[in-house]
Amino acid sequence: MSDSNAKPIIIADKAWSERQFIGHILARYFTLIEDLGGVNPAWSVLPLEGMEDGDPHISLELANSDLAEIDMCAELFNDEPWAIQITPTPIGLFSMSNKAIMLFWIASFFSTFFVSSNWIESTIGGNYTDKSVLTSALFFYAIPFTGTLALASYLQVSIGKKLGVRLGHILPIPMPLPYFPWPFGVIYAPSVPSMDRIVWPNRRSLALSAIVAPSVLIISGFFCIMLGLWLTPENVTLSQQPNRLSFPLIANLIGSVAFGSESLYLLGAWAHPLALAGLGLMMLGWIYLLPIPGFPGSRILISFVGLEAARSFRWQVTLFLMIAVTGLMFGAFDGHSLWSFLTIYGSLQILLFGSNLRTPRILDDLKPLNEKTGTRLSHFLFVALLLALPSEMPTEMVSDWDDTPEWSIPTSLDLDLNSTGEFYILLDSPALIAQDWSVRGWTNDTYWDLKWQCTSTTNQTLNNGCSGQIQPLSKVKIPLMWASPTDSKMNSSVIEIHLWLQSGSTSSQQTIRIIPNSQVVLDSTNWNWNQNHESPQLCTSILFAEDALPGNVSIIDTATTNTTGDSSLLWTFDGLSSAALIPNELENHTLPLCLNGESGAIHQLSGGLSLRWVSDEGEIYTFTPSVVDSVVTLSSSGQPTMLLSDNEAFTSNSYVLWNAEYTFCRQDLFPRLPGVAFENGSDDGPEWRWDLLFREYGLIPNLANGSLNLTVPAEGWLMVCDDDSPLPSQFWQISSTSDEYSLSMINGQLLNSIITSDSSTEFSLYGGLSFADVELRTHGNVDIDVVLNQSNYSITINQQNGQIVSTSAWLQLDSDGLIELHVASWEIGV
Incomplete structure (x- = not known):
């Protein structure tokens, strides 16, 4: 050219x-x-x-x-x-040096390493110096957590570059404090420079850039949680209160399906560190999606509605209410510090910057998102906010981690006679640790056959019981098999099963009443005695079925013989105008009965005092309740008392228990001898010393060739217990006294009882007390002569030919503290 x-x-x-x-x-x-x-x-x-x-x-x-x-x-x-x-174009946005950014990343890495080590040590156990703790904290928390943040940062920058926008990397802010509501080591992870200072070509670039980091954190966090749960062992022995993780909704749903709801709860209590990392990532990602100015969620909202609309008064009020409702939903107003802080921070951001039209700066804010991009973003945002919804307390201290398992025991059972079956005792453990349990039972009934089915192949007697170990958050069903008596007309009495229950470190006693399904049932196997010796009264109740026939009730002595006489002659019905009764006319089909006895009659029972019910059709029901021994008063001055081998209150191979309130033996004790015995310098053997104020229970030493120097408190209950029963073999209510009869059983203590048909009988008894100042009181319809010596007494009975006489003697303490010797002699046959 x-x-x-x-x-x-x-x-x-x-x-x-x-x-x-x-x-x-x-x-x-x-x-x-x-x-x-x-x-x-x-x-x-x-x-x-x-x-x-x-x-x-x-x-x-x-x-x-x-x-x-x-x-x-x-x-x-x-x-x-x-x-x-x-x-x-703004300048100086990327003024922070790479060295400063790297320092934040290194500090965050060590922060996550430190808090994860502390979390492992406080939750699962171990020590900071343990290699396993440090290894787990490094490879299963610090690296995954900071590595995921680094991945989100890289993808954010890369996608921004493809969209024609230069973006800065994420700058994690470390928090190296083991703060309970946020134990993740990084409190915030903004971009540097802030995305609100970046100039955006359009809404699409703003939305796609803002969604990158939250989506990476949520998705990666979910997979970390599931992998962490899979790596978590099923059983861990906890030694201190754990910090349990509560996972977001999607992790809870899938975890419950994969592991079971109870197992998921347990796994959260000692979760693998990788699960903690995943929880922190999901929490951070979900919080980022909230429409708080400065958060990615606010930029996503702007990309949908535009900057001018998002900064309008109407939207600011809406956002303020959304933040308040979110805080209310998560307990921000109930003292939950994490959500309280977030609610306050979000509200202040909306009030201060919610109407700022200068940030973020969008060059083409008038161009809306295209339908495809907007639909995808809205779907993802809805699903992420819903499925990644965190729990009210992402981490919580488990206060009931070592709670005692709870027993569920029926108080009464209606069972058929002449049949067999089983019922269950349930044990439910709310704790996060395995605990030992045991159950034993006792009853004074000899007709019912009761056995524990401890395993599918092993049965144990009621006394031997069952034992085992209950796992965390589990239940145990203990079957008690029963076989009822065949002769319902003789043995249809309500029986009581006394259970001694041990679970974890606690023990308790409960009672089950078994009520036979019979036309006529006695309410108890024991008479209810009013504890009065001079005017004794025995009470019980007879339960009738709704269709029971009329009949009559009478008192009989089933043990009467030609030589023992009839003890029922000493007893009469109290307030019963007629022995003939119509059960349907009784209130609740229950007949309360009381027998009034002569003075001393309670000591003259031959063991066969019974009630007999005879219906109009001739059906006969006979009941022979037992008489529980008298509650004897033990007089104590609170001073040491010397006990010798011939004291009838104590026998070897048992243990003594003192308690201020109740009269049940405890099966969780391991009694020992009261103290070191020492020779007293004589041929009488060793002398033991025991003060029950300092040691409430202990083995009774063998006093065959020694003595026991015992100090009894001035009040409470003293019991002699055996290893195989919660019911004491002997028990006394302690009464304070200052006289010389300390530690003497003097209230209703039976000294002796005899039945004789001879013309005259004379005998002597050793009472263990000085009778020089004892007041004598006699009762009965037979003449007797009583002679008292210093420590003995003799009784002469003047009876007619052919008389069968029952005589008994007992000691009693009157209201003035004086000791009375009561002698009762009654004619009970010829």
Whole structure:
């Protein structure tokens, strides 16, 4: 080509101003209608015809690609019809050095390593110096947690680059304190520079960049939780109160299906560190999605509705209410510090920056998201907020981790006679540790056959019981098999099973009443005695079925013989006008009965005092309740008392228990001898010393050739117990006294009882007390002569030929503290 054919270059007459230069650049893509003036250049424009069908948004992108060469950018506004304003591109956004950023990452790594080590040590056990603790904290928490943040940071920068936006990396903020509500080591992870300071080409780039980090954290966190649960052992021996993890909704749902709801609860109590890392990542990702100014959730909201709409008063009120409702839902107003802080922070951000139209800066805020992108983002946002919904307390101290298992025992059972079956005793453990349990039972009934089915192949007697270990959050069913008596007319009495229950470190005693399904049933196997010796009264109740026939009740002595006489002669019905009764006319089909006895009659029972019910059709039911021994008063001065081998209160191979309130033996004790015996320098053997105020229970030493120096408190109960029963073989209620009869059983203590048919009988008894000042009281319809010596007494009975006489003697303490010797002699047959 020759120089003559070259087109001439047009040169302006004078240099362009900056406004003119920018105007010429915009003229490539827009028709400039009017210069709008102002500090920053602005024009009213129309897109050029033929420029992508006159789309101003495409024209704006092309113009900004040219303006970027001179560090300028154009922002599109609504006008008549459009307006463009030119502003400089922000400078100094990426001023933080890579060295400073790296320091934050290193500090966050060590922070996560420290808090995870502390969490492992306090929850699962171990020590900071243990290699296993340090290894787990490093490889299963610090590396996965910071590594996921690094992955989110890298993907955020990469996607921003593809969208034509330069973004900074995530800057994790360390919190190396083992703070209970947030034990994750990183409290926040913003981008540097803040995304609100970045200039965004359009809403689409803003939305896609904002969604990257939360989605990576939520998805990675979920997989870390599931993998951590899979790595968590099923059983861990806890030694201190654990810090249990409560997982987000999706992890709870899938974990419950995969492991079971109870197993998931247990796994959360000693979860693998990887599960803790996943929980922290999901929590951080979910919080990022909240529409709080400065959070990715706020930028996503802006990308949907636009900056002007999102900063409107209506939206600010809506967002404020959303934050308040979220805080209320998570207990922010109930003292849950994590959600309280987040609610306060979010509310302040909305109040201070919620109406700020300058951030984030979007050059083409007028172009909405396309339908495909908006639909996908809205679906993801809804699913993420719902399925990643955290629990009210992501971590919580388990206060009941070592709670005692609870027994569920029926108080009464209606069982058929002449049949067999079983019922269950349930043990439920709310604790997170395995605990030992045992159950034993006793009853004074000899007709029912009761056995424990400890295993499918092993049965144990009621006394031997069952034992085992209950696992965390589990239940144990202990079957008690029963076989009822066959002779219902003789043995249809309510029986009581006394159970001694041990679970964990606690023990308790409970009673089960078995009520036979019979026409006539005695309410108890024992008489209820009023503890009165001079005017004894025995009470019980007879239970009738609704269709029971009328009949009559009588008192009989089933043990009467020609030589023992009939003890029922000493007893009469109290308040019963007629022995003939109609059961349907009784209240609740129950007949309360009381027998009034003669003085001393309680000591003259031959063991056969019975009630007999005879129906109008001749059916006979006979009941022979037992008489529980008298509650004897033990007089104590609180001073040491010497006990010798002939004291009838104590026998070897048993143990003594003192208690201030109840009269049940404890099966969880391991009694020992009271103290070190020492020789007293004589041939009487060793002397033992025992003060029950300092040692409430202990083995009774063998006093065959020694003595026991015993100090009994001035009040409470003293019991002699055996290893195989919760019911004491002997027990006394202690009464304070200052006299010399300390530690003497003197209230209703039976000295002797005899039955004789001879014309005259004389005998002596050793009472163990000095009778010099004892007051004598006699009772009965037989003449007797009583002679008292210092420590003995003799009784002469003056009886007629053929008389069968029952005589008994007992000691009693009157209201003034004086000791009375009572002698009762009654004719009970010929």
